[in-house]
Amino acid sequence: MMEDRSRLCSVWVGSETGILKGISLYHKQAFNFCNTTHLSRDQEVRALCWGDPAETELLVGSVDGTVKTFSTEKGAFTETRRCGDPADGCFTGLAVLSDSALVTCGECGTLRVWRDESSEPVTELDAGKNVCRMRQNPVDRQKVATGGKDNGLKIWDLEKPEKPVFFAKNLRDDWLDLRRPHWVRDMAFIPDSDKVVTCTGHHQVHVYDPSSPQRRPVLEAEYGEYPLTALSLSAAGNTVVVGNTHGQIAMLDLRKGLVRGCLKGLAGGVRGLQCHPSQPLVASCGLDRFLRIHSLEDRKLQHKVYLKSRLNCILLASRDLEAGVGAAEQASQEVKEEDDDLWDTMEHVQDVEKRKAKEEEEPQKKSKKKRKKGQD
Amino acid sequence: MDITEVPVSQDIKSKKKKTKKPKKKSVSQEGSGVEENQVEENQVEEKMEKSESATAFPPTFSVSEIKNKQRRHLMFMKFKQEKRKQKLQLKKKKKKEREALGDKAPPKEIPKTIENQRVYDETTVDPEDEEVAFDEGTDEFSAYFNGLTNPKVLITTSDRPRGRTVRFCEQLATIIPNAYVYYRRGLALKKVIPQCNARNFTYLMVINEDRKVPNGMVLCHLPDGPTAHFKVSSVRLRKEIKRRGKDPTEHHPEVILNNFTTRLGHSIGRLFAALFPQDPQFVGRQVATFHNQRDFIFFRFHRYIFKNEKKVGIQELGPRFTLKLRSLQKGTFDSKFGEYEWVLKRHEMDACRRKFQL
Numbered sequence: 090m091m092e093d094r095s096r097l098c099s100v101w102v103g104s105e106t107g108i109l110k111g112i113s114l115y116h117k118q119a120f121n122f123c124n125t126t127h128l129s130r131d132q133e134v135r136a137l138c139w140g141d142p143a144e145t146e147l148l149v150g151s152v153d154g155t156v157k158t159f160s161t162e163k164g165a166f167t168e169t170r171r172c173g174d175p176a177d178g179c180f181t182g183l184a185v186l187s188d189s190a191l192v193t194c195g196e197c198g199t200l201r202v203w204r205d206e207s208s209e210p211v212t213e214l215d216a217g218k219n220v221c222r223m224r225q226n227p228v229d230r231q232k233v234a235t236g237g238k239d240n241g242l243k244i245w246d247l248e249k250p251e252k253p254v255f256f257a258k259n260l261r262d263d264w265l266d267l268r269r270p271h272w273v274r275d276m277a278f279i280p281d282s283d284k285v286v287t288c289t290g291h292h293q294v295h296v297y298d299p300s301s302p303q304r305r306p307v308l309e310a311e312y313g314e315y316p317l318t319a320l321s322l323s324a325a326g327n328t329v330v331v332g333n334t335h336g337q338i339a340m341l342d343l344r345k346g347l348v349r350g351c352l353k354g355l356a357g358g359v360r361g362l363q364c365h366p367s368q369p370l371v372a373s374c375g376l377d378r379f380l381r382i383h384s385l386e387d388r389k390l391q392h393k394v395y396l397k398s399r400l401n402c403i404l405l406a407s408r409d410l411e412a413g414v415g416a417a418e419q420a421s422q423e424v425k426e427e428d429d430d431l432w433d434t435m436e437h438v439q440d441v442e443k444r445k446a447k448e449e450e451e452p453q454k455k456s457k458k459k460r461k462k463g464q465d
Numbered sequence: 466m467d468i469t470e471v472p473v474s475q476d477i478k479s480k481k482k483k484t485k486k487p488k489k490k491s492v493s494q495e496g497s498g499v500e501e502n503q504v505e506e507n508q509v510e511e512k513m514e515k516s517e518s519a520t521a522f523p524p525t526f527s528v529s530e531i532k533n534k535q536r537r538h539l540m541f542m543k544f545k546q547e548k549r550k551q552k553l554q555l556k557k558k559k560k561k562e563r564e565a566l567g568d569k570a571p572p573k574e575i576p577k578t579i580e581n582q583r584v585y586d587e588t589t590v591d592p593e594d595e596e597v598a599f600d601e602g603t604d605e606f607s608a609y610f611n612g613l614t615n616p617k618v619l620i621t622t623s624d625r626p627r628g629r630t631v632r633f634c635e636q637l638a639t640i641i642p643n644a645y646v647y648y649r650r651g652l653a654l655k656k657v658i659p660q661c662n663a664r665n666f667t668y669l670m671v672i673n674e675d676r677k678v679p680n681g682m683v684l685c686h687l688p689d690g691p692t693a694h695f696k697v698s699s700v701r702l703r704k705e706i707k708r709r710g711k712d713p714t715e716h717h718p719e720v721i722l723n724n725f726t727t728r729l730g731h732s733i734g735r736l737f738a739a740l741f742p743q744d745p746q747f748v749g750r751q752v753a754t755f756h757n758q759r760d761f762i763f764f765r766f767h768r769y770i771f772k773n774e775k776k777v778g779i780q781e782l783g784p785r786f787t788l789k790l791r792s793l794q795k796g797t798f799d800s801k802f803g804e805y806e807w808v809l810k811r812h813e814m815d816a817c818r819r820k821f822q823l
Contacts, residue, residue, distance in 0.1 A: 105600075106599060106600050106603075108596065128599045130603050316801075316802055334802075334804045334805055353813055356807050356810070357808065358804040358806070376804060376806040377807060395587045395588055397596045397597055398596060
């Protein structure tokens, strides 16, 4: 029963009440995956990530310092793992390395790598205080970025955990010669380059380039007047979508740092934002308890789902969001069968006949047109 | 000459009918209506002819085409009077018809209002929903609703309050039990909040004013939020209310919350409920009402009396005011870095007049 449901879902959302929610846009349904009799705020979901490249395992980081594994095949939690104390603060990020080691990062800045079943971390490093987010480089999975309040962007290579590969210099003083504080709220690695884009609590978007000698941002853009809380790179990689605490979402062009458009319809602050890896869609969730999916092309609202609790984080499957799993599989199978049949019949067909067929088709079209004209 | 004026007036008539009644009825009555119309038009024309020598109007005539202002005004008044007369006649006729039909009369139509045509809100709370019940049961107000804390309210104003605002605060303090009014002394709210926490206050209420008139209210639940920001309008102090009763007593009032149906409405309702102690003293016979209608929250304060088994008398004690929610913020007051749970976005949220948020 549950496994049928969980296979349908293409959007996963973690809520403040500790419920993992799966949404199937094709069936227009939302499911809760948790034991409803044992709800508790300790289970509040703070981080979500895929456990394997095939996207059958979902890792859920909750406030009490445990990481649970959810199997989308079985539709149930299969494993619970204790990763650090609740005293370390909530999880700010989860990631999985290529050899299935788990990377966790807490608010107080302890970044740990856990391997196999051992209860002790393999590597542990300190990323400074008040870390707001930890993100992994999707291409080079050994690299992670951290950043937080008064804690600039740092990029770590987990094989060399002694020193960060790159750490940002303080921002240049402003025109009144006053210090400008760092407050990184979210970041993303730009594909096909070393660059990292961050958004800050002081409503700026910064682009850092570790390959250049400059350790200050190479591009600075501003949006709105409220703290930016979430960020996501679009599939193409040249626009970034940012959301703030007032429920305003904007697309910024990274070439010049200009606002390309705003997405409307939100009522409360944004907590989670993710662009689909291939489709031009962006999903957002936040304090207004709605999951919203906007199109990046015409910036229209495509889907809006009420999910009853405040939502913390979001994760999209990399397959087509709006296609149902079953339907897609069936369709692909059918296509294959049809193809086979076609190829069987077409083996002996020669070019001449094709041309003939075309010629036959064309007059038909013409006659149709004529008919239409006649009607008019 | 009759023909010239008919189209205009007919137009107006048919428009009115469309707005007021469904089409079926208007069709049945239109025939007679038009006839009446024409007759009356004739009368108008006659009067006009009496007042001035017969002049021919151009084929399409409307009152606004008269260039003499006085004359135009006069004509317009006449036109309006006629219309009102027609309306009254029609009403009388309908009433007569209803009486003649007696019991067989069709049931009266329910007038269409934007409230009963409300667009369904998917966040409307279902009382049996486990998840929402859990969410509400463990939110910031749960300590109050479980009877663990007693409300204690600090009321203050913006800097240098004047006139009405001061009196408004004083009167609010007489309504809310265990409320203390303090002078702001130019303190920042972020500095006031820790001090309130240290003194076990559960609410901080700030009245803002503009040109001596209270126009805003920040209601912050302590120790950990949420904070709501309201627009305050139509404040009437006790002195300005007619037929008011004697000043309220110090008994704990009962609280009535009306029409808070959506998820956001529930949060706001709980915010108001937690202002008052949980056990009302029925001896005082006092009621505080928060009535939500079209997203405006009307506050009234009454004393009631049971005159006999069927009749109840109420007496307003004042003050009365209207609130409109501007934003609901998670956590204590922090307008710059706070996270907002809900923000009123004008022209985006109220584009549909039949959609309500509370």
